[in-house]
Amino acid sequence: GSIACDDPMKHGTCNADDESVCVKNKFNTRDKCVDAKYQSSWYPGWKTHLLRGHLLGQFLLNTMEDSILELHRLKRMQQDAEDDPNVIHGVPTRKATHHEQWQVVYQALQFQEEVDRATFRNSNPVYDAWDMNNDRSLNEIGVNRLFRTNAICRTALLPSQERYEGILDKSHKKATSYYEGYQKGFSQFLLGTPPIKGTTMPLVYNANDRQACEHLEIDHKDFFLVREGDGWLSTTAPHNSEIEAYGKNLNVEGVIVVCLKLCPYGICPDESIGFGTIQRNTNFIMMNINGQKVSNVTQVDNSACYLLQNSGGYVWERSRNDSLGQYKLNMKVNDVGKGRSLRISSIIVF
Helix, strand or coil, X not given: CCCCCCCCCCCCCCCCCCCCHHHHCCCCCCCCCCECCCCCCCCCCHHHHXXXXXXXXXXXXXXXXXXXXXXXXXXXXXXXXXXXXXEECCEECCCCCHHHHHHHHHHHHHHHHHHHHHHHHCCCCCCCCCCCCCCCHHHHHCHHHHHCCCCEEEECCECCHHHHCCCCCCCCCCCCCCCCCCCCCEEHHHCCCCCCCCCECCEEECHHHCCECHHHCCCECCXXXXXXXXXXXXXXXXXXHHHHHHCCCCCCCCEEEEEECCCHXXXXXXXXXXXXHHHCCCCCEEEEECCEECCEEEECCCCCEEEEEECCECECCCCCCCCCXXXXXXXXXXXXXXXXXXXXXEEEEC
């Protein structure tokens, strides 16, 4: 017999103004969500994501199949090399076990990976997209330092391994799923009036960004918050848990980038303050790293990320007795009476 084909692209394209079956089937959340946000009539809906997922899944399956065949070929070559005769200089040798044969294949692939990594690190970076005419920072920092050295990125954004595995909050408690079991931080609206308790820069989320649908609670633009009235707040990047997870053999050179929270459609709320105040030297934002003043910032290619500068350039000195490459960032919003706040999404140390 035959069964009906569940075609995911059925009703995939329709008139945005048409209240037909097509529009009613645009989103597949009615059985899971109480109130799903952001379902606009002009948006292609879940069917487009499903089609792309199927195509990507098929590509990954094809790649996995090719990899399995290649592994089988390599193991067969290793096995053939040991066969006939099984004697070296007149002395019978023991035939390798399957585990030992696979171990030889693994070591060969691992060696090839190291060769590829070394080839990449020793190659010349391509940075044509960087506007060298209007931005001299790349020459001052050095292209290899940005594009060929290791870096540690701390982010408040979700999804991220650092938050799901409890690295950011140093708890090492792994999330039970993509939408629960991890440290969510403080609700911005329940944080209370300044000053905040303590001197550590808090992890914050906007409750309006959440919705009554746990299956859609994955992609969130959370942030670290510094408010006017909180006084000096600080964070050390990278901290010990980040070094343990990502940077045991990392030797950062002291170039620091701070990325601010992106505002929807580029329209930020009135209470939000940006790094332009540092560029204009208004003292509305005061910042230092290991006690050394941040005198200026350079925007990275029209993004929300900024290179932090001191009076001597872009490289920050380590504190005394610091062998790990840790930098203490101290920040204060000084725009008295305006209720302004600085919202940071990520901190990157090169």
